[in-house]
Amino acid sequence: MHYPKISIVTISFNSAQYIEDMILSILDQGYPNLEYIIVDGGSTDGTVDIIEKYKHKLTVFICEPDKGPADALNKGFKRATGEIMGWLNTDDRLHTKSLFAIAGIFNSLPDVSWVMGFPTWFNAQGTCLNEIHYNPAKRYYLPQYIGDNLHLKFARWSKWRFAMGDFSAIQQESVFWRRSLWEKAGGHIKEEFLAFDLELWTRFFEHAQLYTAQVLVGGFRVHGNQLSFNQQQRYKEESRKVIDTFRNRLFRQTFGYTMRSILARATKPFYYYETPVLKKIYPALLDLPPHIVYDLSTNSFSVSEK
Amino acid sequence: MKTEKNTNPQNFSVPQATAPGDGDTLFFAGIMYTGNNQLLHNTLNSVFRQKAPGIKPEVYIFHAAQHVPAIDAVIKVRLVSFQNEGDFFSKYTDTVNQSAAQYCVTLRSGEEFFDGAFDSVEKIFSKHAQVNWLTGIQTFKAKEGFNITLGTTAMRRWSYKIYERNLYKNSGRYIPPASTFWRKSVWSSIASELHFVSPSDFCEDLWLAFFKTQKLYTCKAYFSSSVSHEKLNAQTFKTPNSFYLVEDHWLGKLKEFFFINNIPYLRLFYRNEIELSPLIRFDYETQSYYLSEY
Numbered sequence: 001m002h003y004p005k006i007s008i009v010t011i012s013f014n015s016a017q018y019i020e021d022m023i024l025s026i027l028d029q030g031y032p033n034l035e036y037i038i039v040d041g042g043s044t045d046g047t048v049d050i051i052e053k054y055k056h057k058l059t060v061f062i063c064e065p066d067k068g069p070a071d072a073l074n075k076g077f078k079r080a081t082g083e084i085m086g087w088l089n090t091d092d093r094l095h096t097k098s099l100f101a102i103a104g105i106f107n108s109l110p111d112v113s114w115v116m117g118f119p120t121w122f123n124a125q126g127t128c129l130n131e132i133h134y135n136p137a138k139r140y141y142l143p144q145y146i147g148d149n150l151h152l153k154f155a156r157w158s159k160w161r162f163a164m165g166d167f168s169a170i171q172q173e174s175v176f177w178r179r180s181l182w183e184k185a186g187g188h189i190k191e192e193f194l195a196f197d198l199e200l201w202t203r204f205f206e207h208a209q210l211y212t213a214q215v216l217v218g219g220f221r222v223h224g225n226q227l228s229f230n231q232q233q234r235y236k237e238e239s240r241k242v243i244d245t246f247r248n249r250l251f252r253q254t255f256g257y258t259m260r261s262i263l264a265r266a267t268k269p270f271y272y273y274e275t276p277v278l279k280k281i282y283p284a285l286l287d288l289p290p291h292i293v294y295d296l297s298t299n300s301f302s303v304s305e306k
Numbered sequence: 307m308k309t310e311k312n313t314n315p316q317n318f319s320v321p322q323a324t325a326p327g328d329g330d331t332l333f334f335a336g337i338m339y340t341g342n343n344q345l346l347h348n349t350l351n352s353v354f355r356q357k358a359p360g361i362k363p364e365v366y367i368f369h370a371a372q373h374v375p376a377i378d379a380v381i382k383v384r385l386v387s388f389q390n391e392g393d394f395f396s397k398y399t400d401t402v403n404q405s406a407a408q409y410c411v412t413l414r415s416g417e418e419f420f421d422g423a424f425d426s427v428e429k430i431f432s433k434h435a436q437v438n439w440l441t442g443i444q445t446f447k448a449k450e451g452f453n454i455t456l457g458t459t460a461m462r463r464w465s466y467k468i469y470e471r472n473l474y475k476n477s478g479r480y481i482p483p484a485s486t487f488w489r490k491s492v493w494s495s496i497a498s499e500l501h502f503v504s505p506s507d508f509c510e511d512l513w514l515a516f517f518k519t520q521k522l523y524t525c526k527a528y529f530s531s532s533v534s535h536e537k538l539n540a541q542t543f544k545t546p547n548s549f550y551l552v553e554d555h556w557l558g559k560l561k562e563f564f565f566i567n568n569i570p571y572l573r574l575f576y577r578n579e580i581e582l583s584p585l586i587r588f589d590y591e592t593q594s595y596y597l598s599e600y
Binding site for chain 2: 096098101131272296
């Protein structure tokens with residue numbers, strides 16, 4: 001098997017609690033062509049001591065003050081040389097051998113420029129969970145997100161669906177992309193946004209479809225002290241702005257957007273609830289890509305409309 | 307006659323288990339050795355990686371007498387050798403009977419626990435006295451070692467009625483042993499009536515015995531990854547939406563369809579008819595598990 005070079009960037013700042021678990025989730029995979037870059041913004045809580053333990057396995061370790069997470073990511077990605085790229089935050093972690101799955105997908109499916117794994121979450125103790133918390137009294141996320149059989153249908157995007165706001169979040173921890181896409185999309189993170197991940201996805205969507213694979217790639221650890229939780233209101237507002245800007249851009253590109261979005265909203269239940277024949281309208285309208293599936297008998301990836 | 311040799315001991319650096327102390331919770335982990343030493347050590351690694359205060363694994367490896375696994379001397383496991391099917395059943399039963407563990411699980415070498423699995427299971431059993439056995443969301447281990455997931459939670463929920471039908475219909479759906487934990491006390495209550503039939507599927511006999519007295523709860527967490535089940539072929543994996551419709555009658559199929567596809571209200575017909583137990587879910591706010599009549 002060909003192992004393309006995978007570059008992973010981690011940015012840290014006073015992240016001692018979970019960073020070792022996160023680092024080990026990458027290094028313990030034993031991926032033979034890994035380029036791992038950590039950019040620390042000058043932590044004072046012992047984070048740097050933990051990183052130093054693994055410094056001999058890192059390709060680059062930068063430890064200096066930065067202007068924020070987007071700036072730190074840009075520093076890391078400027079040093080990255082891999083064919084495949086992604087980033088992982090210090091709270092989160094990758095699943096066992098997931099880098100081999102990423103390599104397999106990009107090796108066998110040349111049309112795939114960026115991919116997301118099956119969304120998963122970790123609790124503070126590190127147990128992997130199949131759903132994000134849903135408490136009717138405290139809605140962190142839309143209820144659709146936990147409708148279990150909708151799970152994979154929900155985790156399926158196109159630029160149209162993204163622009164319609166019919167999503168909760170693309171799980172960044174599970175996303176990897178080709179360098180060619182990164183370069184087409186400008187090759188940098190825009191530092192003016194708190195929701196810089198969403199903004200990057202909009203630029204990716206301009207050039208390629210996002211595929212979802214039935215593979216556990218990474219997971220988001222919910223412990224309540226995330227930056228996105230602490231600044232939840234600001235993050236939401238920025239997300240809305242990013243999506244609005246993207247929608248306006250699409251709107252200018254095609255007069256069909258409005259009609260498409262109206263029809264899509266009307267036909268979404270048919271898709272979600274597997275209504276025979278009619279279920280095909282929604283994905284067709286929104287140009288949803290097929291899923292990437294893995295065949296255990298042939299040990300290979302392929303795309304499937306199922 | 308073949309004995310596996312540990313030719314590459316540096317790959318087998320499994321953390322040492324410490325002796326259990328008073329108040330520790332013991333987990334019985336019975337591993338069926340399938341002849342591959344590397345796979346066995348992957349499994350052992352995943353057992354001894356279960357870091358949680360007060361939780362201690364008690365590991366037994368069941369192996370055919372002519373097929374002895376090579377185990378690093380520092381690993382605290384017990385080897386249980388058997389001669390034939392009948393011998394295996396009696397050895398397995400005796401071993402569980404004699405174990406001091408509170409909670410038990412059985413898996414095949416090559417299957418691996420997710421981090422935090424034992425901790426979660428212990429928390430669920432401690433908090434919910436009515437839960438006597440439980441299973442998690444199944445994943446499968448690919449040849450390269452990563453985990454794939456298929457289907458929906460609906461297909462992972464069980465009752466005696468579903469299970470009974472599946473046993474005879476061979477639908478390809480099964481309760482994954484590596485993700486299924488049970489209280490030792492439940493075993494004790496059924497052990498005298500237990501009749502193992504098939505060595506390869508002996509857990510199915512066990513599940514059937516459990517079902518007669520206890521409801522199986524499904525937790526929306528990942529506890530382990532299975533090696534692929536022989537009954538499931540490649541086509542099955544490509545069409546995850548088709549292989550769990552087990553009802554014969556068209557009305558039954560329709561009800562099941564509503565349930566699996568989460569149709570509001572209509573889904574409840576099937577749920578109530580087959581007497582599904584509540585799901586076990588995790589509340590991130592309180593960092594605890596709760597039961598939900600979803």
